[in-house]
Amino acid sequence: MNNNPQLNKNGELQHLLTTEGLPASILLNILDTAESFVGVTARDIKKVPLLRGKSIFNLFFEPSTRTRTTFEIAAKRLSADVVNLNIAASSQSKGETLLDTVNNLSAMHADMFVVRHSQSGAAHLIARHVRPEIHVINAGDGRHAHPTQALLDMFTIRRYKRNFRNLRVAIVGDILHSRVARSQIHALTTLGVPEVRIIAPKTLLPAKVERLGVHVYHDMAQGLKDVDVLLMLRLQNERMLGACLPSSEEYFKHYGLTQEKLALAKQDSIVLHPGPMNRGIEIDSAVADGKQSVILPQVTFGIAVRMAVMTILAGN
Amino acid sequence: MHLPDAEQLLADLAEKIRPDVTKNTVLVGIYTGGVWLAERLHQILELTLPLGALDVSFYRDDFGQIGLHPQVKPSNIPFEVEGRHIILIDDVLYTGRTIRAATNELFDYGRPASIRLAALVDRGGRELPIAANYVGATIVLLEDKMLALEQSNNGKLSLSLYDKIPPG
Amino acid sequence: MRILIKNGRVIDPQNGMDAINDVFIIAGKIVAIGAEPDCFQANHVINAKGLVVCPGLVDLSVRLREPGLEYKATLESEMRAAVAGGITSLACPPDTDPPLDEPGLVEMLKHRAKSLNQAHVYPIGALTQGLKGERLTEMAELYDAGCVAFSQSDKLLLDTRVMMRAMQYASTFGFSVWLRPEDVSLANSGVAHDGEVATRLGLPAIPVCAETIALSNIVLIARETGAKVHLCRVSSAEGVAMLRAARQQGLPITCDVAANYIHLTEMDINFFDSNCHLVPPLRGLSDRDALRAGLMDGTIDAVCSDHAPVDEDAKLLPFGESEAGATGLELLLSLILKWAEEMKIPLIVALSKITSGPARILGVKAGHLSLGTAADLCIFDPDQYWKVEAKTLVSQGKNTPFLGMELQGRVKYTLADGIIVYED
16 A cells, blocks of 8 residues: 555645655645634634534544644634544443444534544544545544644744754653654654654663654753754653653653753753643653743644644645 | 736826825735735825735635635734724735625624725626725726736736636 | 376475376375376366466464354355365364363364365364463363364463473373464563554554564473474564574474465555554564575475454454454465565475475375375466455455455365365
């Protein structure tokens, strides 16, 4: 199977499943379109009539209030109708298969599915089996991808740093289990960032990760030197149980972002985090609330980026 | 076909608008030709209030057929629309759909006191009940032709004619 | 019944024959190859011009799904699939429901299979009761009931001590123990090879050392106990290297590889194709090449199909949740021929891996065309292409990475005990 499952036969975006394999022109088009939506979200009337009459179904097989809410807000600002389905609670427990659930919903004239699932590849599976008119947006599948998060991170970086081609970017944390990290890496390399670093202990790195085009560091002090952008990742409690880490305290000491460590990066470097933050584990409050943090703007930009993605898909 | 000189039309249009200009007059240009014209008119008419620019891509009625226009630019209305007398500027007035979209968008910013329309060229062929208050020139064109405003590197404006690309 | 197979290219790896010859069958046995016996009057003549005539294929791992798993496949459908694939002898692993840990179950299976009059079925008995890895089965009883070896199938042993005791016990009677080398805790919940593809796709991964560490344990225990061991489905370059070293030390260890692994790698998973969700996982290019090299130099003795029909619903799930396994009976021959073609291997060598090689491991009289033996034959057209499609596959399982592809090599006739059990 060689054809990109995300693109239709005209090379336009049909689904957004992963940042991997998308040409820079498509990524940049999403960012450029999002610029206009930032203006819309700043007005009093935050709606435009673009997706009026369209139905967007949020299929969240894995619970998440944050992400689901931003997709819901984005859809409503486009004047679309939104249906929220918390699948975990209902049909799955009755033994209905993933595809049965999707087929039932398709019969209700959905135009777009926003899917989050605990298994890598779930969004691809759904995209392969929906009717051709339905668009699928991956809101996070297992460890594999979270493309809208990576896109809003790219948007944020471009807002503050303008040009991708002279940046040093570091991603810090649990790369092994992170769909955000994978999507960020593909987006950064596609957009021409010359140096992408990942900083993590060996237990939190996947095999052959250098092949994705990144430089690996185990020492945060070395890894952060002269960095322009810091992308911090969330650490989940399960890592201690899985014998990947001894404790969050030791993790914070060596991989947590403090003022001192931040000072090793460039003076005008920016700090991003996909949220929700574990203060004192991957990032300390002084940095999270400090002047280099762009974590709150990320949230605003997230709505504009998701509006852009939905609009572009619906228009193709 | 002999097209009129855009610079001359612009000068004519400015003089038609001048009698109605007050210190509260605001111009809003529609991307891209309308914005070029609005910038020049702003100078010629020596207006003080800032210029507005509208990208109507999010309000068009053909999104379902042709999708989103490439290169959407952010609209910029740097003043309160509420209670304002606005002059909307567009380069070529044709079906009237762009003006419908622009009006809807302006109303999402607030409730203007009035909106008047200035167009460099009116080529007829209206599909909606829309009329311009100020017109540079009225031209009759064949249905398969499109008229566009162009700006050279030194800012000189000119009109050009090209064939309409059939859809699909 | 007197059958004449005329003008076929007879290839018999065990007896070193590769020549155009006639084959004469009387009352279910091969009576002559080449010169016509006196007063031979054929009831039936098979025109084998342009076709290859070889021993009926011997497949070391075929899941018939009975007893217990009939929603995936039945004995009837899979036995028909076997002969459609030219297979006349097959071994089935004990992972049925209930597992083959009771002589009664084994007898019933053998009886059912025999009554279908197709391929010969050789059950592999469970090594431990319920395949739970705790208590030994009555291996001697099971052997008397018809089991040719003992295995844990994919329910890997957690306890090394139990593995040692099981191998010691089997060794007491000279029984063969078949084990898939994979360490349970290192494999964990992995579903793909620990390499670039699993990293990109975010799939939980199984490192190569899960195989090599388990292999090392098995080899050492085999040396300790003197047990006869057969390693099932080796998958890595390092695993092959360890096996080669063990063989050089003279240990009685044999090994097989599944046909999919001599062609496919982790790259074939593409965009989460659950038809490539296999156990062990498809590994890297260098691993595949090492498996091919191992087959060539004799380190790996046989190729099997590792046939595992899976119902469609169980594959239409996200990769990690899908059931592992591929249907393989009808692809075994074509995949061997594809390997032979790509690596320029003489047909007689390639065919030995699915005839004499596996027959020796099974310890049964099969896989060769010696005079006086049962007439189990496969007659195929080496040049005919066929498309792997749900409607052309006889097996109830339509799950294969090769779905939609055209393969070369089509079975035209299969004979078991001198009876034509399949005709294309």
